[in-house]
Amino acid sequence: MFEIALYGGAFNPPHAGHAQVMIEASRQARRVLVVPSFRHPYGKQMVDYEVRLNWLESIVENVQPLCCAEVRASRVEQVVARGVEGAIYSYTLLAHLADSLALNGKRIALVVGQDVADSLPTFYRGQELLERFSVLCVEEKIHVRSTGVRERLALGKPLPTDWMAPGMNPLNYDLYATHGNRHAH
Numbered sequence: 285m286f287e288i289a290l291y292g293g294a295f296n297p298p299h300a301g302h303a304q305v306m307i308e309a310s311r312q313a314r315r316v317l318v319v320p321s322f323r324h325p326y327g328k329q330m331v332d333y334e335v336r337l338n339w340l341e342s343i344v345e346n347v348q349p350l351c352c353a354e355v356r357a358s359r360v361e362q363v364v365a366r367g368v369e370g371a372i373y374s375y376t377l378l379a380h381l382a383d384s385l386a387l388n389g390k391r392i393a394l395v396v397g398q399d400v401a402d403s404l405p406t407f408y409r410g411q412e413l414l415e416r417f418s419v420l421c422v423e424e425k426i427h428v429r430s431t432g433v434r435e436r437l438a439l440g441k442p443l444p445t446d447w448m449a450p451g452m453n454p455l456n457y458d459l460y461a462t463h464g465n466r467h468a469h
Contacts, residue, residue, distance in 0.1 A: 287387055289313035289420050290377060291395035292361065294321045296330040297457060298339050299433055301426040303347050303449045308422045309395045310351035316395070317358040317381075318344060325371040325408070331459060333362065339449075339456060346451035373408040378417045393420035437461035 289309040295302060295318075302318075309316045320336045321328075330336065340357035348355055361372050364380050374394055382389045394417060396404070401421045404410050428447045436443060437460040448454065 286313040286393040286418060286420065287315065287391040288381060288385075289316045289393045289395050290319060290360075290374075290381065291316060292319040292321065292374060292377065294324055294328055294330050294430065295336050295340055296321075296328070296430050297433055297460060298336070298343055298449045298452065299426075299428045299430060299447050300449050301424060301428040303343055303451075304426045305395060305397075305422050305424075306344065306347050306355050307350050308425075309420060310353040310355050312420055313393060314353050316351070316353060316355040317360060318355065319358050319361050319377065321372070322361040322365045323371055325373055327371075335459075339452060342451035343449045344451075346449075375407065375409040375413045375417075378413065382417070389416040390418050393418040395420045395422055397422060397424050433457065434460050 289312065291305060291309055306316060306318060318340050320333060320340055321330060322333055324330060337357055337359065344355050344357050360380065361377060364376060365372050368376065378389065378392055378394060381392055396419060398421055401419060404414060404419065407413060433443060433447060437457060440461065443457050448457065
């Protein structure tokens, strides 16, 4: 069992697949931190950070009863961003957690899907990440992508209810239909 599982992403927008990963990760860690991107490594335009963080807090509140461990939305990337210019990378977040909590890196797992697991060696300091920290590869059971959600909404198509994360009001998703990413930073 890992001490901490770090589940990071743009969550732009969060969907049912993200909620399922939170539940699965909670089975293998004492605590799951759900970390929205503050500054995306690839410069992706995202809806405002505070909006996405609030959505994640609502989702966590709704999935917590189904979880085996504490799950919470975390501002750790925002904290790390204060002292770093440019993008915030997975390695940087994991190292910050290990150092600030005085934990052996192998007690901290980066939560990923198989698609990301295969590309970890190409990440910023990818080889070091694999050597210093653990990886928790969670099987994707709900096949939804944020890109697909955004595209569908931009075309004015309704969003299937099984794509919506618990705790997300359908009006939250309307932000993408009516404004695209106008509210992005």
